[in-house]
Amino acid sequence: xxxxxxxxxxxTGRTAVSILGGVALLAGLGPVLAPHDPLAGTDAALTAPxxxxxxGTDYLGRDVLSRILAGxxxxxxxxxxxxxxxxxxxxxxxxxxxxxxxxxxxxxxxLVDTLIALPFLVFAVAVTALLGNGxxxxxxxxxxxxxxxxxxxxxxAALGVSRSQYVEAAVLAGASTGWIVRRHVVAQVLPxxxxxxxxxxxxxxxxxxxxxxxxxGVQQPAPTWGGVLASDLGYLAFRPYAPLIPTVLIMLTVxxxxxxxxxxxxxxGAAGRALQKEVSAR
Amino acid sequence: xxxxxxxxxxxxxRDPRSGTELVCGVSFDLPAGGALGIVGESGSGxxxxxxxxxxxxxxxxxxxxxxxxxxxxxxxxxxEREWRELRGRGIGAVFQDPGAFLNPSLxxxxxxxxxxxxxxxxxxxxxxxxxVALLDAVHLRDPERVYRxxxxxxxxxxxxxxxxxxxxxxxxxxxxxxxxxxxLDVTVQAEILDLLADLRERIGLALVVxxxxxxxxxxxxxxxxxxxxxxxxxxxxxxxxxxEPRHPYTRLLVDEHNRYGLDRYLxxxxxxxxxxxxx
Amino acid sequence: MPAEPPVLxxxxxxxxxxxxTALARAALTVARGETVGVIGETGSGKSTLxxxxxxxxxxxxxxxxxxxxxxxxxxxxxxxxxxxxxIAQYVFQDPLRSLDPHLPVGTSVAEPLLLQGRSRPDxxxxxxxxxxxxxxxxxxxxxxxxxxxxxxxQRVAVARALVTDPQVVVLDEPVxxxxxxxxxxxxxxxxxxxxxxxxxxxxxxxxxxVAGVSDRVAVLHRGAVVETAPTRSxxxAPQHPYTRLLVGSAPTLxxxxxxxxxxAELRRQLLTVG
Numbered sequence: 018x019x020x021x022x023x024x025x026x027x028x029t030g031r032t033a034v035s036i037l038g039g040v041a042l043l044a045g046l047g048p049v050l051a052p053h054d055p056l057a058g059t060d061a062a063l064t065a066p067x068x069x070x071x072x073g074t075d076y077l078g079r080d081v082l083s084r085i086l087a088g089x090x091x092x093x094x095x096x097x098x099x100x101x102x103x104x105x106x107x108x109x110x111x112x113x114x115x116x117x118x119x120x121x122x123x124x125x126x127x128l129v130d131t132l133i134a135l136p137f138l139v140f141a142v143a144v145t146a147l148l149g150n151g152x153x154x155x156x157x158x159x160x161x162x163x164x165x166x167x168x169x170x171x172x173x174a175a176l177g178v179s180r181s182q183y184v185e186a187a188v189l190a191g192a193s194t195g196w197i198v199r200r201h202v203v204a205q206v207l208p209x210x211x212x213x214x215x216x217x218x219x220x221x222x223x224x225x226x227x228x229x230x231x232x233x234g235v236q237q238p239a240p241t242w243g244g245v246l247a248s249d250l251g252y253l254a255f256r257p258y259a260p261l262i263p264t265v266l267i268m269l270t271v272x273x274x275x276x277x278x279x280x281x282x283x284x285x286g287a288a289g290r291a292l293q294k295e296v297s298a299r
Numbered sequence: 300x301x302x303x304x305x306x307x308x309x310x311x312x313r314d315p316r317s318g319t320e321l322v323c324g325v326s327f328d329l330p331a332g333g334a335l336g337i338v339g340e341s342g343s344g345x346x347x348x349x350x351x352x353x354x355x356x357x358x359x360x361x362x363x364x365x366x367x368x369x370x371x372x373x374x375x376x377x378x379e380r381e382w383r384e385l386r387g388r389g390i391g392a393v394f395q396d397p398g399a400f401l402n403p404s405l406x407x408x409x410x411x412x413x414x415x416x417x418x419x420x421x422x423x424x425x426x427x428x429x430x431v432a433l434l435d436a437v438h439l440r441d442p443e444r445v446y447r448x449x450x451x452x453x454x455x456x457x458x459x460x461x462x463x464x465x466x467x468x469x470x471x472x473x474x475x476x477x478x479x480x481x482x483l484d485v486t487v488q489a490e491i492l493d494l495l496a497d498l499r500e501r502i503g504l505a506l507v508v509x510x511x512x513x514x515x516x517x518x519x520x521x522x523x524x525x526x527x528x529x530x531x532x533x534x535x536x537x538x539x540x541x542x543e544p545r546h547p548y549t550r551l552l553v554d555e556h557n558r559y560g561l562d563r564y565l566x567x568x569x570x571x572x573x574x575x576x577x578x
Numbered sequence: 579m580p581a582e583p584p585v586l587x588x589x590x591x592x593x594x595x596x597x598x599t600a601l602a603r604a605a606l607t608v609a610r611g612e613t614v615g616v617i618g619e620t621g622s623g624k625s626t627l628x629x630x631x632x633x634x635x636x637x638x639x640x641x642x643x644x645x646x647x648x649x650x651x652x653x654x655x656x657x658x659x660x661x662x663x664x665i666a667q668y669v670f671q672d673p674l675r676s677l678d679p680h681l682p683v684g685t686s687v688a689e690p691l692l693l694q695g696r697s698r699p700d701x702x703x704x705x706x707x708x709x710x711x712x713x714x715x716x717x718x719x720x721x722x723x724x725x726x727x728x729x730x731x732q733r734v735a736v737a738r739a740l741v742t743d744p745q746v747v748v749l750d751e752p753v754x755x756x757x758x759x760x761x762x763x764x765x766x767x768x769x770x771x772x773x774x775x776x777x778x779x780x781x782x783x784x785x786x787x788v789a790g791v792s793d794r795v796a797v798l799h800r801g802a803v804v805e806t807a808p809t810r811s812x813x814x815a816p817q818h819p820y821t822r823l824l825v826g827s828a829p830t831l832x833x834x835x836x837x838x839x840x841x842a843e844l845r846r847q848l849l850t851v852g
Contacts, residue, residue: 181675182670182672182675182676183675183676183677183678183679183686185634185670185676186668186670186676186677186686186738187689188634188661189632189633189634189661189667189668190661190662190664190689190690190693191657191658191659191660191661191662191663191664191690191693191694192658192689192693193658196693200678200681200689201678201680201681204678204680204681205680340757340758341757484619484620484783485619485783485784485785485786485824485827485828486619486823486824486827487619488827488829489826489827489828489829489841490827490841490845492829493838493841493842496838497838511757511758512829513831514786514829514830514831515829517829517830517831518829541831548758551758551759551762552758553831554762555758555761555762555765556786556830556831557831558765558790559762559765559787559788559789559790559791560786560787560789560790560830560831561785561786561789561813561825561828561830562830562831562832563789563790564789564809564810564813564814565813565814565830565832
């Protein structure tokens with residue numbers, strides 16, 4: 018993918034991809050790498066970092082490092098789920114709304130308007146109350162609520178392309194609508210979708226952290242970064258530095274996503290700006 | 300001996316940001332009532348030269364050498380106030396897009412009249428009368444009606460005439476037409492060029508006609524200067540330059556007309572009997 | 579000698595946009611290997627004619643026949659199938675807009691071939707051949723449109739129109755957006771096409787830019803074809819008042835070929851003729 022190559026050429030892109038790569042690694046290998054059982058309490062509660070426990074222990078004597086490592090998949094999985102659901106629920110109707118005629122367009126636009134009006138965090142809490150605890154349900158709901166962004170991005174890109182002269186040229190060569198979507202619309206849609214994806218994953222990450230912080234969506238004592246943060250705050254007097262760890266991790270990840278979004282925008286921007294310059298020089 | 304109304308002597312214009320010279324030693328003289336053509340494409344320096352002669356060179360571009368003498372005065376020493384006196388009264392200009400110079404929310408007539416009220420201190424009624432007269436002078440049919448219309452109601456050619464009317468409202472001695480007809484249809488272009496030639500005859504207006512098309516310049520101008528990349532690559536009497544172009548660039552332009560243009564077909568004695576016609 | 583069927587035939591064509599009639603009873607015939615210039619100013623209907631010929635706009639009346647096949651009443655599916663045969667091709671005025679900015683130019687040029695079902699390596703080889711035919715280095719296939727000059731882009735657009743070996747190519751203002759050097763390059767390519775026997779139809783507002791490459795000229799005025807004749811005749815002995823004005827207005831190096839008085843008189847005539 019040329020977009021990826023272009024992004025990697027930028028220092029911001031490289032930074033973002035490396036950080037996110039690290040996070041993905043954590044998510045994949047975290048639980049395996051955990052030196053201790055994250056659920057096993059010991060008598061040594063609230064100890065400072067030591068050789069045995071690199072980040073110390075929490076109020077139940079559990080190894081913090083292991084909890085962080087074990088909690089990584091939940092957070093990452095949650096964020097990715099939000100983004101993917103938002104993508105599918107949003108982008109597909111967005112693209113189709115340009116080609117399936119007036120009724121479909123009207124229907125989807127109104128649905129999108131409704132979704133935007135709902136506050137997603139509150140809604141997520143409500144849904145979890147209804148459907149019971151489980152990160153999957155909560156994330157799926159958030160995904161649906163955030164999908165309007167993808168709808169709009171996909172629709173705008175498809176509209177722009179469908180009115181362009183190069184699509185007319187493709188039509189004159191005998192292209193069908195499917196061909197045009199596959200070859201021309203996708204190319205136009207990919208950069209803004211990638212940016213939206215990066216931003217959504219960042220938001221999803223924060224949402225997971227917020228929900229787990231509130232104790233929603235995950236049954237204790239399963240470890241999550243938000244959950245760890247919550248319990249750390251409860252014992253601030255004993256280990257004042259403790260909240261820093263999950264916070265820094267969350268912030269770093271979110272920052273990396275935003276950096277990635279910027280990098281993608283910059284690569285699209287340079288090519289787009291070159292084009293703009295050409296056109297205005299006439 | 301006719302006086303020289305505009306004299307550009309070894310003009311050099313530079314862009315300090317990049318350090319590149321955009322106009323490199325351009326010189327020409329325009330006699331009173333004369334017509335000079337500047338042939339050049341985008342990037343040749345033709346527009347910057349015109350803007351220097353009008354005192355509207357965009358910052359940060361600067362004149363690094365050379366002199367522009369306008370109606371006997373060295374423009375380098377002119378203050379902004381003196382420039383304002385000179386523009387419109389001594390020298391006027393029309394450019395490629397007439398729509399960009401007219402306020403779309405105001406009627407045509409009031410915009411032309413405004414020039415007269417500010418420039419000649421005419422009262423409202425007198426300005427109106429003279430504005431209508433000007434619209435008539437640029438061959439707009441039914442000038443009274445045009446006076447009341449808005450820019451969007453007029454075609455490109457009509458708008459260009461309005462802009463010309465405004466440009467000559469204060470009786471300048473020189474009119475610069477920078478690609479004034481480039482965006483117009485061929486027949487409309489001919490109308491505007493004919494108008495300029497007519498104005499020249501009637502009121503002794505000296506013309507500087509700038510175009511990328513050698514033939515446009517050939518129609519109107521006795522002298523022609525060919526610019527490329529900021530330099531004058533050829534100059535001389537139009538007939539001579541067209542007949543015997545010396546620089547390869549000029550030859551390219553002449554050849555193009557001769558090979559692909561109408562000139563290829565223009566035969567002095569055409570035999571009507573050869574015609575096979577349909578429609 | 580038995581006449582070969584014309585490669586393009588337009589008869590009695592009428593196109594309406596809402597209540598305005600853009601084209602009325604337009605007729606045009608292009609023989610095999612012939613090049614015709616369709617000249618018209620703003621509002622003449624020339625763009626409408628070009629678009630109607632290739633099926634981008636449906637006529638209200640009349641017929642369009644391409645290479646012996648009547649295409650006027652084609653359904654979308656029929657048009658798709660016909661277009662994939664690549665018999666008639668179109669070159670747009672502005673290659674910056676007619677080439678997908680996200681794709682390398684080689685991909686755009688290959689598109690008609692891929693739509694015909696050719697394999698990718700096949701198509702890419704053909705792309706290289708045709709880029710050379712328009713005097714472009716085949717290595718440019720990997721570049722993006724924004725990286726090329728205006729003249730190179732226009733030649734890429736021409737190459738795309740040639741890959742299917744069309745019988746007729748319609749070109750909309752092929753050189754108006756280019757500078758002198760690039761104009762000459764493109765006109766040279768078009769001359770070579772003529773010599774190779776491809777029929778070309780030029781749409782232009784400027785007779786001067788396409789006269790040298792046209793065998794015949796059709797003049798459009800207010801939606802109707804007012805005169806059709808060999809180029810030499812149109813230039814030297816135009817009949818219709820509008821043609822005479824058009825020819826008289828076109829700038830030529832022959833200074834003062836048609837003088838102001840004559841033009842003024844022709845304009846007056848046209849106002850009455852309408």
